[in-house]
Amino acid sequence: MTNQSKATVIQAPVISNHEAMPGVHLLWLEAPEIARVASPGQFVMACCGRENLLRRPMSIHRTDEDKTKLALMFTVVGKGTSWLSQRQPGEKLDLLGPLGKGFSVDPASFNLLLVAGGLGIAPLTFLAQTAAAGNRSIALLLGAKTGSQLCPGHLLPQGVRCFTATDDGTAGSKGIITDLLPKYLDWASQVFACGPSAMYRTIANQNRKLLRRKEIQVSLETRMACGLGLCYGCTVKTRQGLKQVCQDGPVFNIDDILWDEFVDI
Numbered sequence: 001m002t003n004q005s006k007a008t009v010i011q012a013p014v015i016s017n018h019e020a021m022p023g024v025h026l027l028w029l030e031a032p033e034i035a036r037v038a039s040p041g042q043f044v045m046a047c048c049g050r051e052n053l054l055r056r057p058m059s060i061h062r063t064d065e066d067k068t069k070l071a072l073m074f075t076v077v078g079k080g081t082s083w084l085s086q087r088q089p090g091e092k093l094d095l096l097g098p099l100g101k102g103f104s105v106d107p108a109s110f111n112l113l114l115v116a117g118g119l120g121i122a123p124l125t126f127l128a129q130t131a132a133a134g135n136r137s138i139a140l141l142l143g144a145k146t147g148s149q150l151c152p153g154h155l156l157p158q159g160v161r162c163f164t165a166t167d168d169g170t171a172g173s174k175g176i177i178t179d180l181l182p183k184y185l186d187w188a189s190q191v192f193a194c195g196p197s198a199m200y201r202t203i204a205n206q207n208r209k210l211l212r213r214k215e216i217q218v219s220l221e222t223r224m225a226c227g228l229g230l231c232y233g234c235t236v237k238t239r240q241g242l243k244q245v246c247q248d249g250p251v252f253n254i255d256d257i258l259w260d261e262f263v264d265i
């Protein structure tokens with residue numbers, strides 16, 4: 001069974017859509033067909049109106065308790081996300097999903113360390129939400145350039161210990177979030193990261209010796225056209241050969257990616 005085999009196309013009514021922090025929208029949708037079967041780290045391809053030919057990939061940010069609704073959290077960066085940000089309650093969104101291979105939590109892992117750079121918090125929230133139900137201990141390292149770009153407390157997953165860092169020191173400790181990583185590594189059974197590729201390079205390069213003792217899963221972002229493994233637009237080079245982010249990922253082991261060959265968006 002491929003990772004895409006549970007995917008379906010649905011017309012999902014918008015429940016709410018608002019700016020959760022500057023330039024970042026939180027969009028709740030009625031989408032039981034996807035919410036029921038989705039797992040953390042998976043994504044949807046959202047149709048962004050007639051004027052945008054290609055769907056845009058968006059991580060599933062969280063679901064509600066009944067698994068009838070799901071939320072997307074996205075930064076407005078271009079035409080597609082701008083269109084999404086203007087959708088009103090009651091309008092329907094054409095969604096394809098759930099897609100991809102998400103995070104894999106070992107049943108024996110009790111202490112989970114999540115590392116979010118900027119809007120990397122989007123898929124990690126769903127992971128925390130799901131993992132917390134298994135009575136695990138979860139710590140979140142949350143970083144951003146500046147305090148106003150940190151995900152606000154009320155939107156963070158519940159039952160998670162959160163430690164923050166900002167590049168300019170306006171909230172939490174001053175510096176990049178990976179500076180905090182070594183302190184929590186011994187505690188962690190597994191590490192899950194989502195953020196810009198620069199963050200992954202730092203983790204992979206600077207801390208290689210220390211981190212090799214832990215399994216670190218990262219969610220990759222690449223340009224993606226179809227989401228179905230058909231166009232090969234999201235291909236990356238790994239130690240196991242060429243892989244497609246849309247169906248072999250987006251979650252990979254950090255040591256499998258050939259970072260020298262990885263093309264930044």
Ligand SMILES: Cc1cc2nc3c(=O)[nH]c(=O)nc-3n(C[C@H](O)[C@H](O)[C@H](O)COP(=O)(O)OP(=O)(O)OC[C@H]3O[C@@H](n4cnc5c(N)ncnc54)[C@H](O)[C@@H]3O)c2cc1C
Pocket residue numbers: 043056057058059060073074075076077078079080081082119122123220221222223224250265
């Ligand atoms: C698996 C996956 C999950 C994602 N989940 C989220 C999410 O939860 N929240 C979120 O805000 N974004 C997420 N993205 C990124 C998101 O898909 C892009 O930001 C979006 O497609 C941009 O569309 P646009 O039409 O607004 O911008 P465009 O007009 O296409 O491009 C505008 C700018 O956005 C940049 N951009 C384009 N595509 C991407 C991309 N795939 N990743 C990063 N930057 C891009 C371009 O370099 C350009 O600078 C995800 C990407 C992938 C591959």
